Amino acid sequence: MPYDPSAFPPFAVTVDLVVLTVRRHALCALVVRRGEAPYQGMWALPGGFVRADEDLASAAARELTEETGLRAHEQDNRTPGAHLEQLATYGDPDRDPRMRVVSVAHLALAPDLPSPTPGGDARSARWAQADALLGFGDSDGESKTPLAFDHDEILAAGVERARSKIEYSSLATAFCPPEFTVGELRRVYEAVWGVALDPRNFHRKVTGTPGFLVPSGGTTTRQGGRPAQLFRAGGATLLNPPMLRPEA
Amino acid sequence: MPYDPSAFPPFAVTVDLVVLTVRRHALCALVVRRGEAPYQGMWALPGGFVRADEDLASAAARELTEETGLRAHEQDNRTPGAHLEQLATYGDPDRDPRMRVVSVAHLALAPDLPSPTPGGDARSARWAQADALLGFGDSDGESKTPLAFDHDEILAAGVERARSKIEYSSLATAFCPPEFTVGELRRVYEAVWGVALDPRNFHRKVTGTPGFLVPSGGTTTRQGGRPAQLFRAGGATLLNPPMLRPEA
């Protein structure tokens, strides 16, 4: 097949964002309400067109900043901001009824934000529990409200990526503020996985993995009880051996 | 930002393929020679435009068939054919000098093919050792021939995906024919990782993991020595505990 750049089918390319955080001991995703057709009035993932002179990561970072005010840092997690990585690309011919749109989905992990309604955008936006969006919140799994387009599928992929990736990487620290305690990090794992972990074994595991956590020197009592050491994320991004998720 | 489908920057969308196989105890990738500018005469990954009515997985499967004659099966690996999965998407504004092209890279894993030069395409195509393409084949790492466009980066991502994914999944069986011995599967791991594994511990590990391998009943002596049992890939796609790659 000759590679003919002058005769190609035209596509629109967008980025969609799965922005996850941990609030009130639950994994939450950012959703925005659609103001226009199609799917008017339904909740959707934030996103938008990739501009003509912009690469995909920049477009995702720009959308993230527009929606949440967060800056993205793709590699180190020592500066404040959100972790951002590419997730997967969705391009079914009829995923958007108006035209052919290919969406490059990205996953962003953010610490709990002070503002309850994030972003300065005019559209209404909210944090919704991931389990509720995915239909696991109610006893009746059928009563969930679907997201617009194929965003349920994208959200599910993002949540699963986050759940599996914190097993073998230090990504869980992306849900924490720059300084955090071992207990706070453990509550992140518990919220993301939806399980209870043994605090003593967890403590020994994370403090015993070289390069995972480095003490910042301070302590805090913000969780009550005995003061806990404050840590920052260390340089190690891959955990070996991994933190094992208790079997489902 | 209003979502305006009538005023979007136009993109071309392509699929590029990282097709990997194991030949003569080495991990090899399929490359094709470019017949036209840009990068004329250089080696590149196979790929092509996504058609107007085609989803991304179908486009990748079509390209794979055109290049290798293999059919793709995305899930089960009990039917002959190649494993195919989406890898990542590349969209730097200047990755193609002619126009704005977003490429959705896919990873295909195939058993060793009988035909030395695969595909019926008029372009010349060949299997090249992955290490040589990535610049690890020679003692002089600088002397490698780069691939066209950003295909070196895409190839590196595909190879790394394959190397890491056979740790915790049964994906290595995608490099084997439908029936294979434990020793043949071990040689796949050794070729992909570039390490030697203990045959006895490997045997105990893979035969002791429920659902990984199912005996097909037959035996073969095609490797010499004592006849070996033949197996097929079992239903288990996730290995728990994983097959650990010896530390680098």
Added chain:
DNA sequence: GCAATAGTGTCTATTAGACAATATTTC
């Protein structure tokens, strides 16, 4: 017999997970 590969058994150092016990705070 010799060489080659397949397959089983055994030992040891390490580790995951259960859980006792102690430390330090707020109320």
Added chain:
DNA sequence: GAAATATTGTCTAATAGACACTATTGC
């Protein structure tokens, strides 16, 4: 003191990795 959380220590069952040994073929 009671309650809460942090942190350390100890025990046990399971496991990864090293490696001895046996089995079955072709030459």
